[in-house]
Amino acid sequence: MLSSSVQGLHAEMVKKLDFFTISIKLHCAPGETLILTGPSGSGKTTILRCLAGLERLDEGFIRYNGTYWDTKKTNQHLQPRHRNIGFLTQEYGLFPHMRILDNIRFALRDQDDPEECLAAMGLWHLCQKFPHEISGGERQRAALCQSLASKPHLLLLDEPFSALDIENRGLLQRCLAVTQEQTGLTIIHVTHDLSETLNGKVKTMALNEGREAPQWLARQQEDLVRKLHEWRRKQCPAQTLPS
Numbered sequence: 139m140l141s142s143s144v145q146g147l148h149a150e151m152v153k154k155l156d157f158f159t160i161s162i163k164l165h166c167a168p169g170e171t172l173i174l175t176g177p178s179g180s181g182k183t184t185i186l187r188c189l190a191g192l193e194r195l196d197e198g199f200i201r202y203n204g205t206y207w208d209t210k211k212t213n214q215h216l217q218p219r220h221r222n223i224g225f226l227t228q229e230y231g232l233f234p235h236m237r238i239l240d241n242i243r244f245a246l247r248d249q250d251d252p253e254e255c256l257a258a259m260g261l262w263h264l265c266q267k268f269p270h271e272i273s274g275g276e277r278q279r280a281a282l283c284q285s286l287a288s289k290p291h292l293l294l295l296d297e298p299f300s301a302l303d304i305e306n307r308g309l310l311q312r313c314l315a316v317t318q319e320q321t322g323l324t325i326i327h328v329t330h331d332l333s334e335t336l337n338g339k340v341k342t343m344a345l346n347e348g349r350e351a352p353q354w355l356a357r358q359q360e361d362l363v364r365k366l367h368e369w370r371r372k373q374c375p376a377q378t379l380p381s
Contacts (some may be wrong), residue, residue, distance in 0.1 A: 145203050146170070147292060147324055151188060151196035151349075153181070159196075160184060160348035168291075169322040173335055176345035176354065182328040183347075187292045189326065190225050191218035191358065202292060224285030227296040230277045231284065232269045238280050239265035245287035252287065259313055260281045275306030282310060286317055295327040308376070330360045 146167040160181040166172040174182045187193045189200060191207065199209040207216040224230075232241050238261060242252040256262045259279045264272050269280070278298060282297040285293060299307045317323060327334070335342040336359065344355035 147172075147189075147200075147202050147326070149189070149200040150198040151185065151195055151200065153184060153188060153193070154196050155181065155184065155348065158347040160345075162343070162348070162350055164325060164326075164343070164344070166324050169318065170338040171325040171327060173340050173342045173365060174328045174345060175330060175332065175335060175342065176351060178330075180345040180351075181348040183296055186225070186296055186326065186328060189292070190223055190294055191216060191221055197380070202301055222288070222291050224288065224290040224293040225296070226282055226285045226293070226298045228298060228301055230269065230281040232277060232281055234269050237266050237268055238272070241269075241280065241284050242287050245284045249377065250287070255283045255287055256280075260309070273329055274303055275309075278302060279310060279313070280367070282314065286323075289321070290310075291324060292325055293325045295325060295329075297328055297330065300330065336362070348349050 147164060149164040151160060151162055151164070151341060158181070162185070164172065164185075174185065176182060184193065188195055188208070194215060195208050197210050199211070200207045201209075202221070205216075206214055207221055207289075208214060215238060228356075232238075233244070236244065239252060239256070242255060242265075252265075254260060256265055259282065261276065261279055261283065264276060264280075269277050272280070282298070299310055302310070314325070318325060334340070335355065342355065344351045344358075346354050
C-alpha cells in the first residue's frame with residue numbers, strides 16, 4: 139500500500155456529478171476540525187461519501203496519516219471498513235431492533251466497556267431502551283456515541299445537529315469537543331449553520347458547485363455578523379436618560 143510521511147487528512151478530489159464537477163484540495167491536521175459549508179447541492183455530502191469510501195473519485199487521491207485510501211494512479215481503493223472512520227448524519231444510524239447498549243457494543247473494539255461512553259453522553263440510564271423509545275436528541279446522542287465507540291481517527295459529520303433544539307445541540311457539541319481534546323480526533327463537519335464558522339478554533343471551507351468559494355463565505359459571514367449586531371441592539375436598547 140502506498141504511503142507518505144504527511145500526517146492528517148490530505149486529499150485532492152475530482153468527482154464528476156450531473157451538473158458540475160467537484161474539484162477541491164483538503165488538508166486537516168490530526169485533532170483539527172474542518173467545516174464544509176455552502177449552498178445546498180454544492181457537493182458537500184458527496185465529498186464526505188468519497189472520504190468514507192462509499193463513492194470513488196474520478197481523479198486525485200485521499201491520504202490519511204501517510205496511507206493512501208484512494209489514488210487513481212494505481213486505481214487503489216481502501217474499503218470503508220478498513221478506514222477507521224465514524225460517519226454521523228441526521229438519520230441516526232442506530233439499529234432499530236437493538237437496545238441502545240447493544241448498538242454501542244456492536245461498534246466497540248475488543249472488550250471495551252460501553253458504560254463509559256454512554257455515561258459521558260448522559261445515556262446510561264437509557265441503555266436498555268430501543269431507539270424508538272427515546273427522544274430525537276437522545277437518539278442523536280446515542281448515534282454519536284456509536285460513531286465514537288470504535289475510536290475512529292476521522293469523524294465525518296453531515297449536518298447531524300440541524301434538527302435538534304438548542305439545548306441538545308449544545309450538549310452534543312460540548313461532548314464532541316471534549317472527545318476531540320482527549321483523543322486528537324480529526325473532524326470534517328458539513329453544516330449550514332454559519333455561526334459555527336465564526337469559531338476561531340476551526341478551519342472553514344465554503345463550496346459552490348464543487349469549487350472552493352471564499353467570496354461566498356465572506357459575504358455570508360458579513361451578513362450574519364450584521365444580523366447579530368441588529369439583534370443585540372434590539373435586545374439591549376440604549377437607556378433613555380430622564381429629562
